[in-house]
Amino acid sequence: MNTSGFTTRLVALTRKEMRQMLRDRSNLIVGLLLPVVLILLFGYGLSFDVKDARVTVVLEDGSPAARHAVAGLQGSPYFAPVWVRTMDEAERLMQEDKTDAILYVPGDFSRQQAAGLGRVQLLLNGVDSTTASTIEGYVSGALSRQGGQQGDRLGNKSAGVASVVIVQRTWFNEPGESTWFFVPGLIVLVMTLIGAFLTSLLIAREWERGTLESLFVTPVRSLELVLAKLAPYTLVGAIDLAMCLLSAKYLFRVPMLGSLWVIVVSSMLYLLVSLALGLFISGATKNQFAASQMALLASFMPAMMLSGFIFDLRNVPVVIQGVSYLLPATHFMSLIKTLFMAGDIWPDILRSCAVLSLYALVLIAATCGKLRKTLDETT
Amino acid sequence: MRRCLDYLAKVWALVHKEMLTLVKDPANRTLLIVPALMQALLYGYGATYDLTNVPYAVLDQSRGAASTELLARLDGTGVFHRVATLTSSGQLAGVIDRSEALVVISIPSDFEERVAAGQQAPLQVILDGRNSSTAGSAASYVSSIVASYNQSLGNVSSIAVVSRSWFNPNLESRWNMMPGLIASLSLIQTLMLAALSVAREREQGTFDQLLVTPFTPLQILIGKAVPSILVGLLQSTIIFLIILFWFKIPMNGSVWLLYLALFTFTTASVGIGLSISAVALNMQQAMLYTFMLIMPFMLLSGLLTPVRNMPEALQMLTYANPLRFGIDTVRRIYLEGAGLGDIAFNFIPLLAVAIITLPLAAWLFRNRLA
Amino acid sequence: MNETPTVVVQNLCKAFVGPDGKRFAAIDHVSMAVRAGELTALVGPDGAGKTTLIRMMAGLLKPDSGSLQVLGIDVAAHPQSVQDRISYMPQRFGLYEDLSVQENLDLYADLHGVPQEQRHERFTRMLDMTDLARFTERPAGKLSGGMKQKLGLACTLVRSPDLLILDEPSVGVDPLSRRDLWKIVQQLVDEEQLSVIVSTAYMDEAERCGRVVVFNHGRLLADGSPGTLRQRARGMTYTASPPQGTPARELQARLIDRPDLIIDAVPRGGNVRFIRRAEEDEPRLKDVLRDAPYEPRPEELEDAFMMLLRQQEGEKGATKPSGEAPSIAVNGRQDQPVIVVRDLVRKFGDFTAVASTSFEVIRGEIFGLLGPNGAGKTTTFRMLCGLLPATSGYLEVAGRNLRTARAEARGRIGYVSQKFALYGNLSVRENLEFFGGAYGLRGQTLKERIAASLEQFDLDPSAQSGILPPGYKQRLAMATGLLHQPDILFLDEPTSGIDPLARRAFWRTITALAKGGVTIVITTHFMEEAEYCDRIAIQDAGKMLALGTPQQVREQTAASGAQDMNSAFIAIVEQGRAQREIAANSI
Incomplete structure (x- = not known):
């Protein structure tokens, strides 16, 4: 009776959940289509790499020296310079959001430069601070190169003065491509949203439709109900994981230094945590309205904003770091980035997997608790 | 006059009812206010691109005055914190692998001699690229320190770039992020609220009761839209006040214009939400379709990465995304103090979305196939 | 064993x-x-x-x-x-x-x-x-x-x-x-x-x-076999026949409005069954029965049940006298049809839910729409209320097609749905205020109507609607449906899931309304409730199988020996199904 009863019931319930999942098209849209959309958006859509920065140049000094100074902006893939005559015009462009920066070369530039140091002014639109800093870097880089050459021509002795030159190496992501870190983060996001969106209504719906009352008065145990609800979505998650990994390797050519099996195992572990979290929300709220709000607020947004996906946790106040480390997503995020870009670093793997397993166990146990076979709390 | 009053009284009855169902439940009340508050604070602190803490390690094989001077400059920034002093290049991999240090500065043994001899002295900087944007910021930070050190050595370029930043003098990313959050955070909940409103009534059978009353579709639409819009504006206000008084980011534009923009934006989102609601068979579908839209809306909005960095095709798609224009408009009014004339164009896509989705929803209320 | x-x-x-x-x-x-x-x-x-x-x-x-x-x-x-x-x-x-x-x-x-x-x-x-x-x-x-x-x-x-x-x-x-x-x-x-x-x-x-x-x-x-329980009503049960030309429900109303003499009364098979109070003797019954002849009948379990409940409940739950039912100003002639249905068809894909149905309902009539589950009643009902468009055919309610008519036309009907369909988390008063507002009532008028409704249906205005007991939910639904004094009231299985006491009260209100000129269209699964109707229609598989007064419908199956409405209904539906099978086989 015992073990065989357990397996029969588990199989029966799993089959039921599977059929219910397959018969509602909205499940499959979110489970399979949304990940594809996200893969494409993350792979192609999101980028920190500024190209064709809109720089408006106001050249009040028509001398060859001044022209030469700003020549570096032209022909560069980074800039799309626009030339205007007056500062007023340029400021209007800035006001209308038609330019990101104004490079102002005053009328006495060439005279000053001849005297040693010519000053130009760079006005940035600080609204988009990241783009603004990038442009600032680009422009000063381009101008100082020109300035350096000019200085040499003007006879500045550069020989004999020491200079420190930086030899930069970026480990794990030599080209500095944002895709390389967006794509592993994408796996975290997809695994999170499967849990949050697909499982968070499962139990609430059964409470609202009254189907649980009939199930309760059968030999069914709460654990069987929970496991059966996890199973089909684990499968969807596995398919999504496969899509993410394939596109990472073949579409975006993101290096995967860690071993595939570790990536797969840890991702599935996180998937389990995320599904269990969804189920727990569902079991705890018992109504679909509250469950859907909770799922959105408690899983997807934090996973995107606080897990170290885009924003580096090192830059965040300690209190917020504390909140971040409460999220399972944070632990998986650091693990998956390491696995992709740095390789199998076992202490990291073991620590993160231990944390995730703990989450999975606690959440599943808590959900079972919420599914105790009684109506006492509801009436 | 009387007819007009009758009309308003009916609409009021519906609005009043919707508001009551929203605020009667204490759990619901909490859900309307607390998440906005919490998220504004959490993400206000958490969502930052600014470097505040760069742990670094040093492998100083020269141990001369020049390297000490350079490292002192690095430490003086308050951003770089030395976490390890390495003694051999073999230790280098470990500190980065374990994420102990984001940057390792390796100073070769001939550094001192080269500087003294007026030669080029290479300085090796190794970065952990797992987060490429942090790595990039840290790299440019290091090079600006090195550049100023070079200047002190007498290396002078003939051009000095004096840069000044408008609207956000210290280029703090929080200034960019927070006004964007006004639009994004309120979008999530209003969209969901609107999407569930009709779906829930359908599931509970009250929608039929509503349809047999003399309400016209337009009245139902207004009755359903107004409370969601008010909730959206309430949440926007909460976040707005936090930004203004807690994070103390100065507001440059007109509050009236800001609310006009938020109203237009929220109306467009509610239109989308109500259309979802009218199409969905039940609450589950309404919720899933909402999720399906929220994700691309967020990612293609310019909240996290600028729209202009996206490929052309995707940039075209963003014209259908109210959030893109919502965020842009709020940011520009808030930070730039933009006037109506400057941002008039942004209203066009928002109004277009509202004009298409609201009548569509009203039509669907009655004509959706059973 | x-x-x-x-x-x-x-x-x-x-x-x-x-x-x-x-x-x-x-x-x-x-x-x-x-x-x-x-x-x-x-x-x-x-x-x-x-x-x-x-x-x-x-x-x-x-x-x-x-x-x-x-x-x-x-x-x-x-x-x-x-x-x-x-x-x-x-x-x-x-x-x-x-x-x-x-x-x-x-x-x-x-x-x-x-x-x-x-x-x-x-x-x-x-x-x-x-x-x-x-x-x-x-x-x-x-x-x-x-x-x-x-x-x-x-x-x-x-x-x-x-x-x-x-x-x-x-x-x-x-x-x-x-x-x-x-x-x-x-x-x-x-x-x-x-x-x-x-x-x-x-x-x-x-x-x-x-x-x-x-x-x-x-x-x-009480606890016992049906036989022993039935004993409690022995000698107190009678059947009365209404005088020629008056509906049984009017006699029933008269009887049930005298709780001092009568414990319970229901129309059945054209007559009225009633239980007298034990302490009252037969002569006093004459007062209320007037010229209606009556005779004793064997007691049933229901009689015992009603007695037990009335004893425990006292007069609580008893119906209000009919005088308080809202009277509607009736315009126009009495015999004028207010609902006209001709060749109404509704298809879902290739499935025909309602096939070519025609009937008329006249003002002040109680019209019962009966049929097995899935017979097309609900579809017909939803079309009448303007919730569903007809595939073809002619449909007129209160002189207009509700589906296309302007909103004011809908203002003349009331609708009580099958499931409780009011806002559960609002209070009774808030629900009434909302639906009153929906029908354009406001200010003093709204206040007065709500006060009258609360009084008439004995509702607690501050109670939360969603957790009322079923009988009270049903009263609230009725109160909302009647707040704007509609000409026509649609009731979709209003009595399903509510107990006999509440059902008596419900029907007392309905008969009073009909007397006041309100047209009632109702669906029900309690066949004995069909006895309250002026006319009934029986539908199965989208087709109309019977249409007429309860008497006529019962007579339609007289050959099969059907005594009460329940067996008449079963006989008619089974007959219809048998014919359909023959027709299907002959093709």
């Missing part, structure tokens, strides 16, 4: 915290025992505690005090061991609507661990008994209400349990399906000596049971 009782209840108590924050006893010191191999009925009005007791037996609720043994096991201590052995069908059976009939059966068979080799035989038998064999592939959500209920029963009975507990299995189920359900239960009791506990609001169902336990307000009022 095993003589140890299946269920032993001793001094059992269970209290809940009410919406007002006060505790109230749902089960109040109840002691009883249920014998094995017998059908035991739990009867009582809403809020009697039947469901609470049943849920405690099923191990879903824990008793506060007292003891409860099921199959010799202490349920509170070992709910799972009880749940392993019993089968339980809750009021709303949890069918998975997106799974097919077969898949639902398989699921429950697996959960109950029914061995594969027994399944084939059991399933065949169950599908055969429920007449669902043709629909095994159909999703449960696409079944009619009656079929769903039968499938629910089949799922509960995938194995032969030691005890079967059914909580109001026949609510919202048509007479044919109800008959089928009982046939199945009866058969299992006979063949497998199954012990069954069933709660019900139908006295004819209770009468079939070996044992009837009557509850009210958590207390046990």
